[in-house]
Amino acid sequence: MRLDEKAIARGCGAELRTAEQLCMAQLDRFMAALDTGRPLTVACTAQAPLFAQEAEQAGAPTPTFVNLREQAGWAAEGRAAGAKMAALLAAAAEPMPATPLVTLESRGVALLLGRDALALEAATRLQDQLDLTVLLTGAEDVTPAAAAPFPVMKGRARAATGWLGAFEVTVDGAALPRPSSRARYDWGPGKDRATSRADILLDLTGNPPLFPAHEVRQGYLRADPGDAAAVERAIAAAAELVGTFDKPRFIAFDGALCAHARNKRHGCTRCIDLCPTGAITSGSGTLKDQVVISAEICAGCGACAAVCPTGAATYTLPPPAAVARRLRRLLLAYREAGGEAPVVLFHDGAQGEPLLDALARHGDGLPARVLPIAVNEPTALDLSLIAGAFAWGASAVRVLLPGRRGHGAEGLMRNLDHANAALDGMGLGHATPRAAAIETDDPFSLGEALAALPRAAFGFAPATHQAIGTPREMALQAFRSLRSAAAAPVETVAMPALAPFGLARVDAAGCTLCLACTSVCPTSAFSANPEMPQLRFLEDACVQCGLCAATCPEKVITLEPRLNFSEAAAMPQVVKQEEPAACPRCGKLFGTKASIARVKAKLAVHWMFTDPARMAILDLCEDCRVAEATSGRIDPYAGPARPATKTTEDYLREAERAKQKEP
Secondary structure (H helix, E strand, O other): OOOOHHHHHHHHOOOOOOOOOOOOOOHHHHHHHHHOOOOOEEOOOOOHHHHHHHHHHOOOOOOEEOOHHHHHHOOOOHHHOHHHHHHHHHHHOOOOOOOOEEEEEEOOEEEEEEOOHHHHHHHHHHOOOOEEEEEEOOOOOOOOOOOOOOOEEEEEEEEEEOOOOOEEEEEEEEEOEOOOOOOOOOEOOOEOOEEEEEOEEEEOOOOOOOOOOHHHOOOEEEOOOOOHHHHHHHHHHHHOOOEEEEEEOOEEEOHHHOOOEEOOEEOOOHHHHHOOOOOEEEOOHHHOOOEEEOOOOOOOOOHHHHHOOOOOEEEOOOOHHHHHHHHHHHHHHHHHOOOOOOEEEEEOOOOHHHHHHHHHHHOOOOOOOEEEEEOOOHHHOOHHHHHHHHHOOOOEEEEEEOOOOOOOHHHHHHHHHHHHHHHHHOOOOOOOOOEEEEEOOOHHHHHHHHHOOOOOOOOOOOOOOOOOOOHHHHHHHHHHHHHHHOOOOOOEEEOOOOOOOEEEEEOOOOOOOOOHHHHHOOOOOEEEOOOOOEEEEOHHHOOOOOHHHHHOOOOOEEEEEEEEOOHHHHOOEEEEEOOEEEOOOOOOEEEEHHHHHHHHHHHOOOHHHOOHHHHHHOOOOHHHHHHHHHHOOOOOOOOOOOOOOOOHHHHHHHHHHHHHOOO
């Protein structure tokens, strides 16, 4: 592996010290750098435990580690990777915040679901570690054990909720075995809708799973009873699920920003629609206007954060703003070191790191212009990171996904489409999509896909703006930077459905200025003018949640996803205004002349307003209306004269008189 020391020093902007055997004969160079007390980055991960141990013994902070060997030096283009090495070193120096945790506690209470004698065998092996109850389906005859160290029941697990330490299973046909059971269990009377609570669920029934995306539901272990190896793994895993466990709180949620619902009308459901585990539900009670995210169930795919238009849900491992800062340093350092047409490759540690390692050791390695950046879950990438990569100089963005697409990838694919649509609309697209996913588990296929990318650099210098604000604000800033640098700047760009930018178009002719839209808009994109009857709209604030369209009683609001770069988008625009009505008695302005005219026209045929004096009351403000009704002796409850009451004698008397008049 060759080092271009000049390019590296120029790009990473730090003091550079080199070595050939840093972890062995030249360990003193590491200790000398450690003694300076300055932040230290070691461009080697092979001996990271050794360096961390030495730092701990010296009482110094643990260094940051960067894998330059497999990600840059060990490659067919390794000699040209100086700018890339500088970029990787510069990006690694960007600190990442700590991840919040959520605690799960399991006392070892387990419900084992089975269909045959295999369930009893598994329970026997686990009885010393777990507090077990076995629930058999009853579909097959099972010989009772000679002793009963754990309860055995029959029933069908109809539904389940919860997580490790807090499962609740609804059982139909729950029945106990009769004491007289001999060659097989003989069951007593069953009971439907019984409830069983457990810390751990071990499912060996072979039936469909009780949970969506069951593989990532902590505490729920499922194995095909016909697969002996899978059963062994499940039994071993169940025995370990006793105690207290910490898992990352993957999503930070601010309910005040959520655009899910207002006034019993639903707007944005992007996160609920995409969550593969069912961790997101509509709130109730005091949380009725937002969604609720269960940190205990959340498996961390980040699909909700990837598509949240308001920033109510953001990923924490790490937050998008921190990833954006690292991405910015990566790309700007690459350019400073002399690199051109960089390709950003987002990948994770579980799948991506082994593929990059295999490609470096057994293939041609990564091309010199491909800049890998590790994230916890590629499916959590929001539009701000993809757009920011292009604004800071990337010529292409690729996201590495498993060959068999996993949970939560739909939101990522949507964001890639949004980025391409924006670039194409600004005249910055390419025949090969600039943003795309590479779905493979083969390192050589990955290498071929990256090597085949055209060198389609933008013809302008990258932006240098900082990564500040919500993900949506950062995405807007990135698109504005790209648009301003384009050869022929456009004013508007049409975007696909569900993009978080756009216009809420109002048919002014049908609008009655009821202002219902202003009361439900979560971002105040719609607002009223307190000085006069007027509806205003701020396009830059619209997140296309749809609450306004769902609430509008006249149904005159439609959504139009788009990017609007004009100055008008950043200022409230008057959608409709009308002349205010002045009270003829006190001169107070209230309502509009048009609305009062509509009300009078509708009430003109009502018996209560046949009297012109009553109709004139509608022209008065609310205060003068009360005064006029009082001083004018107008009874608002008065009705037309009631007919005289007649009795049977009255009808008989009238009939007699009519008979006497007959000739």
